[in-house]
Amino acid sequence: MPATVLIVEDEPAIAELLAVNIKHAGYHPLQARDADAAKALVDEVLPDLIVLDWMLPGTSGLVFLRRLRADSRTRAVPVIMLTARTQEEDSVSGFEAGADDYMAKPFSPKELVARIKAVLRRRAPELSNEAVTINGLTLDPSTRRVCIEHDGAELPVHLGPSEFKLLHFFLAHPERVHSRSLLLQHVWGNHASIEERTVDVHIKRLRSALKPVGYESIIETVRGSGYMLSKTAQPHGMENAA
The missing domain is CATH 3.40.50.2300 (Response regulator)
Structure with missing residues (x-):
């Protein structure tokens, strides 16, 4: 958006x-x-x-x-x-x-x-239209594309609109812990008529979309606080990525 x-x-x-x-x-x-x-x-x-x-x-x-x-x-x-x-x-x-x-x-x-x-x-x-890359994972807001670099090729990651905005926010603010209420405000807007627990559902969907390319662990749960994107998390063997 x-x-x-x-x-x-x-x-x-x-x-x-x-x-x-x-x-x-x-x-x-x-x-x-x-x-x-x-x-x-x-x-x-x-x-x-x-x-x-x-x-x-x-x-x-x-x-x-x-x-x-x-x-x-x-x-x-x-x-x-x-x-x-x-x-x-x-x-x-x-x-x-x-x-x-x-x-x-x-x-x-x-x-x-x-x-x-x-x-x-x-x-x-x-909110910038500039592409952002962390640890081989690239999100380009101008083309609405997410991909990873693997063996010299770009492998696409398919995300829904909410998961795309959520990942964009995480990539723009790495290594910071974000509470559910903060994610609601910045990703869905201050008029969003959804509950904080809905954030957990979208985090689960985001991780599921990143799992086939081995990047689901990049989104970490911080117990009692919220979630953060780790710049040091290492992708593992990719499932069905070829």
Whole structure:
């Protein structure tokens, strides 16, 4: 599932230009013309990143950003601010309010997309479209392919949508213990109407899909805490991989 980028911009031409470029980069754009509309969207669907104009009608982007950072639900959502204000003290105010990046108008849409990718890579690696490889196991979000390297060949691993997202999250955050509640939040979303024990079911399915290529032990159970992906786990003899 592509990352969702909320564009909060009151100038329709700029908003549409941003939406086209963000969609072309493989993300899902949402648009809001002011802070009130943005809040309504955020309350409904938590975006993965927000592109926020400073000068908005009514509540300013800076005030809206401070409200986002004051709310535990939205505190960690990355924000890139756009503004025609170019004074040094303005950019300092933006960063102090919690912005992850800051771009002055006029700007290059391509540069903005590059910064979106950089911020997502830094704050939420599992939302990046870049392929990730650990211990011979490769997942490519852009092609939705998972494979392993074996004797100079690539052997495919077939995963369902949830197992794909789960593995992507693990590969993006290796050697870290993730609780069931954290996996629910980051893989299924904060509005997911499923129980924590359902995570166990999907972990079992993921391991079953990795077993034919000998990689099921890469996902370790940490008793009383959750699960983690081990970078040091060694694949064993593959079953029916040829």
